[in-house]
Amino acid sequence: MLVIKDLNKSYDTGKSKLHVLKGIDLSIDEGEFVSIMGSSGSGKSTLLNIIGILDEKDDGIYNLDGFPIEDLTEIKAAEYRSKFLGFIFQSFNLIGYKNALENVALPLYYQNVPRKERNIRAMEYLEKVGLAQWATHLPNELSGGQKQRVAIARALVTDPKVILADEPTGALDSQTTYEIMKLLQEINNSGKTIIVVTHENDVAAQTKRNVILKDGIIESDSFINQKVLV
Numbered sequence: 001m002l003v004i005k006d007l008n009k010s011y012d013t014g015k016s017k018l019h020v021l022k023g024i025d026l027s028i029d030e031g032e033f034v035s036i037m038g039s040s041g042s043g044k045s046t047l048l049n050i051i052g053i054l055d056e057k058d059d060g061i062y063n064l065d066g067f068p069i070e071d072l073t074e075i076k077a078a079e080y081r082s083k084f085l086g087f088i089f090q091s092f093n094l095i096g097y098k099n100a101l102e103n104v105a106l107p108l109y110y111q112n113v114p115r116k117e118r119n120i121r122a123m124e125y126l127e128k129v130g131l132a133q134w135a136t137h138l139p140n141e142l143s144g145g146q147k148q149r150v151a152i153a154r155a156l157v158t159d160p161k162v163i164l165a166d167e168p169t170g171a172l173d174s175q176t177t178y179e180i181m182k183l184l185q186e187i188n189n190s191g192k193t194i195i196v197v198t199h200e201n202d203v204a205a206q207t208k209r210n211v212i213l214k215d216g217i218i219e220s221d222s223f224i225n226q227k228v229l230v
C-alpha cells in the first residue's frame, strides 16, 4: 500500500540546514493500523505530512498504492490526496459556518460529485459515526468528541485508501479518547489502513503496530498485541 525507502527531508533554516528525516524505511500494508511516536521534534509530523503529500521529500522513494509520489504538480498532488487519503487532525479543522452534513460532504464537492449524491453519501457516513441526528448542527453546537466524529466521517466519505490522523485525540478527555479510538478500531477492522501520530502510550497500545522515531530515524518498529476496546 505504502512503501518508503531511504527517505530524507531537510529544512532550510537560514544559515544552516536542519536534517529532520534521515533515511526512513517504512512499508505499510493494506489494513494495517500503525501508530507513530517519538519525542517532540523527532520528525513525526514531517513524516506524516510527506505521507499525506502535503510536503515534499528531498530524496528517497515514496510509493502510494503503486504510484510514485515524485515531482507532482500542485494539481496532481491535490488529486492524489483526494483519491488516496483521508485526514483527521487534533483540532478537527471543521468549517465553522457549514453544518455537520455539509462538512462531511465537502470532499465530495471537490471530486465533482453531484449535490444530491453528496448529501446521501455524507448522511450515510454521519450515520456510521452515530451522528445522523446532528446533521444540521454547526460545529460550535457539537462537543469535542462529536466534532472529531464529523471529521472522521469527512475523512471516510471518499473511501480513501489510507486514513492519516495527527494527534486525533490530543484535544479530547480520556472517555472521549476511548470512544474515538474504539471507532478507529472499528474502521480499521472493516479493512481501512490507518496511520496515527500520537504522544499517548494508551493510544499507541490500541493500534496494531508501533513505529518510534528518534532524531529523524526509526528507532523501533514492531507489531504489538492490540488492546481491543469493547
Ligand SMILES: Nc1ncnc2c1ncn2[C@@H]1O[C@H](COP(=O)(O)OP(=O)(O)OP(=O)(O)O)[C@@H](O)[C@H]1O
Residues within 6 Å of the ligand: 011, 012, 013, 018, 020, 038, 039, 040, 041, 042, 043, 044, 045, 046, 047
Ligand atoms: N517548515 C519548517 N521549517 C523549518 N523547520 C521545520 C519546519 N517544520 C518542522 N521543522 C523542524 O523540524 C523538526 C521536526 O519537526 P516535526 O514537527 O516533524 O516534529 P514532531 O516529532 O512532529 O514534533 P511534535 O511532537 O512537537 O509535533 C523540528 O525541529 C521542527 O522545528
